[in-house]
Amino acid sequence: MHRTIGLTLTIFSLTFTAHNIVMPAIAAAQNSAPRVIEVSAKKYEFTPAEIQVKKGERVELRVHSADQAHGIKIDVHPEGAEDKTKPGLLFDHPETNGKVEKNVDQVLDFVAAEPGSYDFKCAKLCGMGHGHMQGKLIVEP
Ligand SMILES: [Cu+2]
Numbered sequence: 556m557h558r559t560i561g562l563t564l565t566i567f568s569l570t571f572t573a574h575n576i577v578m579p580a581i582a583a584a585q586n587s588a589p590r591v592i593e594v595s596a597k598k599y600e601f602t603p604a605e606i607q608v609k610k611g612e613r614v615e616l617r618v619h620s621a622d623q624a625h626g627i628k629i630d631v632h633p634e635g636a637e638d639k640t641k642p643g644l645l646f647d648h649p650e651t652n653g654k655v656e657k658n659v660d661q662v663l664d665f666v667a668a669e670p671g672s673y674d675f676k677c678a679k680l681c682g683m684g685h686g687h688m689q690g691k692l693i694v695e696p
Contacts, residue, residue: 589613589615590608590612590613592606594618594627595618595619596620596625596688598623598682599681599684605690605693609667610667612694615662615663616661617660617662618662624657624681626678631644631652643670643694645668646665648664670694673691673693676688
């Protein structure tokens with residue numbers, strides 16, 4: 556009887572320990588204050604159009620539209636990714652990705668979990684040049 560309880564406790568603590576070894580990078584990123592990056596959007600460009608962050612970093616993009624309503628929709632899979640089951644960017648609120656509200660800055664919170672190049676584009680049809688309104692988020696290893 557005691558042996559069973561002991562074994563159960565051992566398995567429990569081993570599982571717990573393994574979890575704590577594997578997860579610290581992401582857990583630490585999720586608990587720390589985000590790196591805030593201001594992005595300005597206007598016809599027909601984002602500034603900056605190329606954003607660099609590091610793997611594991613917690614990021615907050617604040618997108619401000621300078622003329623009319625624009626927004627960012629970012630691909631959560633890096634360029635060339637074959638496995639589309641696991642996103643490389645872990646959003647706190649996935650529904651904010653691509654959501655545009657007039658006169659409200661768009662705030663995107665995520666953890667840059669996987670290195671790679673992630674395309675983003677304007678999420679609101681804003682005129683003739685809309686299709687060219689895009690950028691890149693680079694997650695460095
Ligand atoms: Cu647009």
